[in-house]
Amino acid sequence: MDVPTNPLTITKVEGAVRQIEAAIRALVSGDFDVAITLAGAAEGMVEQSKTHIFSSMLQRLERLQLFDKKTWVDVLNRDRDWLKHPTTDMIARATSKIEPEQWTPPMQEFKFRYMANLTELETASQQRRGLIS
Numbered sequence: 001m002d003v004p005t006n007p008l009t010i011t012k013v014e015g016a017v018r019q020i021e022a023a024i025r026a027l028v029s030g031d032f033d034v035a036i037t038l039a040g041a042a043e044g045m046v047e048q049s050k051t052h053i054f055s056s057m058l059q060r061l062e063r064l065q066l067f068d069k070k071t072w073v074d075v076l077n078r079d080r081d082w083l084k085h086p087t088t089d090m091i092a093r094a095t096s097k098i099e100p101e102q103w104t105p106p107m108q109e110f111k112f113r114y115m116a117n118l119t120e121l122e123t124a125s126q127q128r129r130g131l132i133s
Helices: 012-029 032-045 053-063 068-083 091-093 103-127
Strands: none
Touching: 012 032, 012 091, 012 103, 032 091, 091 103
16 A cells, blocks of 8 residues: 655634545445534534524424424434444534635535435425415
8 A cells, every 4th residue: 555645734714624525425425424424523523614504404304393403413413423324414513614715616516416405405395384285
């Protein structure tokens, strides 16, 4: 095995961005345990950014009365801690800690797809409750 010996000099944010991108690649390839682990590590590297898509997602789900915040966070942490189920939520949580102007194209594409899935969830909830047909 030929391992580079050059030091890698990056900021915490750059390191978190690299981990988020690797988590997205792992998610797409079906390596769910790797995706969760990398996203969890990235989330822990930096403080919360002003623009927090994870927070807005929680508020949206609370408005839909699908979950209260504590229940939803417990579900997400169970995935992180036990690595039992594939999840995109850890990647959203990690991405939320990076300022949007520092997002890379894979992170922007991930947000677009993630938010589109939330819209589908919202529509299904409204249909179940008879608010739309």
